[in-house]
Amino acid sequence: MTNGTGARAGGAHGTRRARDARRWALAPAGGGRVRVCPLDPRGGRAGPVRTEESAAAAVRAGQGVARWVWRATAEVQPGLLAAGVRVERCYDVEAAEALLLGHEGRAGDPHALPAALARLRGLPVPPDRQPVHRETDPQPSLFETGPVPLPDGVDPLDALLEVYAAQVERTERAEHPERMRLLLAGESAGTLVAGEMGHAGVPWSAEIHRELLAELLGERYAGGGLPRRLVELEEEVSRAFGPHERVRPDLAADVLQAFARQGIRLGSTRAWELRKVDHPAVEPLLRYKKLYRLYTAHGWSWLRSWVREGRFHPEYVPGGAASGRWTTNGGGALQIPKVVRRAVVADPGRRLVVADADQMEPRVLAAVSRDPGLMAVANSERDLYTALSKRAFSGDRGQAKLALLGAVYGQTSGDGLRNLAALRRRFPAAVAYVDEAARAGEEGRLVRTHLGRTCPPVGREEGGAPADESSGTGPETGEGFAGTDGEPGQAGARAAGAVRARGRFTRNFVVQGSAADWAVLMLAGLRQRLADLAAELVFFQHDEVIVHCPTEETDLVREAIDAAGRQAARAAFGDTPVRFPFTTAAVRCYADAK
DNA sequence: TGCGCTAGCGCC
DNA sequence: AAAGGGCGCTAGCGCA
Numbered sequence A: 001m002t003n004g005t006g007a008r009a010g011g012a013h014g015t016r017r018a019r020d021a022r023r024w025a026l027a028p029a030g031g032g033r034v035r036v037c038p039l040d041p042r043g044g045r046a047g048p049v050r051t052e053e054s055a056a057a058a059v060r061a062g063q064g065v066a067r068w069v070w071r072a073t074a075e076v077q078p079g080l081l082a083a084g085v086r087v088e089r090c091y092d093v094e095a096a097e098a099l100l101l102g103h104e105g106r107a108g109d110p111h112a113l114p115a116a117l118a119r120l121r122g123l124p125v126p127p128d129r130q131p132v133h134r135e136t137d138p139q140p141s142l143f144e145t146g147p148v149p150l151p152d153g154v155d156p157l158d159a160l161l162e163v164y165a166a167q168v169e170r171t172e173r174a175e176h177p178e179r180m181r182l183l184l185a186g187e188s189a190g191t192l193v194a195g196e197m198g199h200a201g202v203p204w205s206a207e208i209h210r211e212l213l214a215e216l217l218g219e220r221y222a223g224g225g226l227p228r229r230l231v232e233l234e235e236e237v238s239r240a241f242g243p244h245e246r247v248r249p250d251l252a253a254d255v256l257q258a259f260a261r262q263g264i265r266l267g268s269t270r271a272w273e274l275r276k277v278d279h280p281a282v283e284p285l286l287r288y289k290k291l292y293r294l295y296t297a298h299g300w301s302w303l304r305s306w307v308r309e310g311r312f313h314p315e316y317v318p319g320g321a322a323s324g325r326w327t328t329n330g331g332g333a334l335q336i337p338k339v340v341r342r343a344v345v346a347d348p349g350r351r352l353v354v355a356d357a358d359q360m361e362p363r364v365l366a367a368v369s370r371d372p373g374l375m376a377v378a379n380s381e382r383d384l385y386t387a388l389s390k391r392a393f394s395g396d397r398g399q400a401k402l403a404l405l406g407a408v409y410g411q412t413s414g415d416g417l418r419n420l421a422a423l424r425r426r427f428p429a430a431v432a433y434v435d436e437a438a439r440a441g442e443e444g445r446l447v448r449t450h451l452g453r454t455c456p457p458v459g460r461e462e463g464g465a466p467a468d469e470s471s472g473t474g475p476e477t478g479e480g481f482a483g484t485d486g487e488p489g490q491a492g493a494r495a496a497g498a499v500r501a502r503g504r505f506t507r508n509f510v511v512q513g514s515a516a517d518w519a520v521l522m523l524a525g526l527r528q529r530l531a532d533l534a535a536e537l538v539f540f541q542h543d544e545v546i547v548h549c550p551t552e553e554t555d556l557v558r559e560a561i562d563a564a565g566r567q568a569a570r571a572a573f574g575d576t577p578v579r580f581p582f583t584t585a586a587v588r589c590y591a592d593a594k
Numbered sequence B: 001t002g003c004g005c006t007a008g009c010g011c012c
Numbered sequence C: 001a002a003a004g005g006g007c008g009c010t011a012g013c014g015c016a
Helices: A016-021 A055-061 A073-082 A093-103 A113-121 A156-172 A177-200 A206-217 A228-241 A252-261 A282-298 A300-306 A338-343 A360-369 A372-380 A384-392 A397-409 A415-426 A428-442 A490-530 A551-573
Strands: A023-028 A034-038 A050-052 A067-070 A090-092 A129-132 A144-147 A315-317 A327-329 A350-357 A536-540 A544-550 A582-587
Touching (some): A023 A156, A034 A156, A067 A073, A073 A177, A113 A156, A206 A282, A282 A300, A360 A384, A360 A428, A360 A490, A372 A384, A397 A428, A415 A428, A490 A536
Antiparallel strands (some): A023 A034, A129 A144, A536 A544
């Protein structure tokens, strides 16, 4: 399929008006059919409604359409992918609703078109998800949740147009409308990337995976139960406690009791706590935990559930986390342990181009805070933490990294605090920026990224008194929660703790959320740049992408990634000298990258 | 049997 | 070196 590169029939005009005129709405019409119509710049209907046999047919017929507006990409895209139809751009109304609601300082049911419609019409807002009963299921107790249906008698296309037109208007009322438009476009592109990536899947060698399981865990016994290596380690742990002891390492209570019998008091069986203890059981226990984790989370049953025909197909959820980061459903795609990456192998004649953005957090902080010193450090050499350590930590890279992450995460104790003081002296604007984000959160004010992605407001159960919705939400409001009613007893302490937690959350948000903005724009740009190649995006994890491509395309792919990263930085942070370089490797096997 | 909870740990 | 921010997932347990 040809991808329109520039001028095409009827459209050499590059004005926004002309582009908007080529937006079309698409809504289901029953039986797989869809109804489509052109839109005017304000989001209203600009021409007759047509009915098409399927979304794929509509997209094929609508070659001049610049952007498809629909309820949710996840609803339409499976049909398109099955038919092999690619969409250039879309506008996902439910993804946009989530961002706009957040920007407006409102919470709740962001992902449902019916809820948005109800708000517009002043009707009771339905819940976000609702139980769905499958008729084929004989068990009436088996329910699962699904998207909320529109009320009876409401036409899906009418509902879509009504909500979309209101969104266009709300976008114009955003603090920075042009930035919000960019964010909405980026988030929508993200939904396309997410679906395509899940569809393509990560090339996965079940054979190599099984080999490494056998190598690390030993063989499985015929009667089921734990693999050999785990059984051996369990015996070793027990023996370390005494000749007739039996301690089951995966039962925390068992382990704690065993240590207590030997006079060793532990608050938990966490690995970092165990490491502080001098006892012969510790070493095999730690090895057991490591391997048990592999066995349960990425072992044989994981392989059976998630890998088919040489591909691992995760379901990505763009913006699934409060910070705007993506999450996944099932398969734990964003937590693939390093050892298992040996099983990720390119097809014959292909390579995996693995690109990892270098030291994302400090670069983001430099860009958003515009701290002159930190911006200079961000460009002085490849490894930012080394540069940082030379400026402020007498060459100790580890300390420099810890101090910076401590500032971003809201560290409250330990060496980090002393290091934080050093950081504050050298980079006052950077530290002040995250401090201000924390204070805003504690006072119940809204906290946003440059593009306008906004930290969700305090939840009701989160403790403390949430900011009164009616009291305004601008940065200038907020007497804070300091004077909440109630006696200064335990409840007061709990509320104070919740307020501080909120501060850490918003402190982190300005960095993590801004990184999420950058990442989704980078993905959007990369998707477009790869459109004319045989390369496919197969994996994304916060600040890392994997592109699976013919060996001869690796250089082009590297260039595309770098260009997409540069473009995303300009878009997400405005005019900034801060660069966001990638470490890129073209490898046969994921484990060989970096 | 299913649900909600905690503990623990993988990734960024 | 310390144990903080964001997540998903599994196992085990108590409860209905």
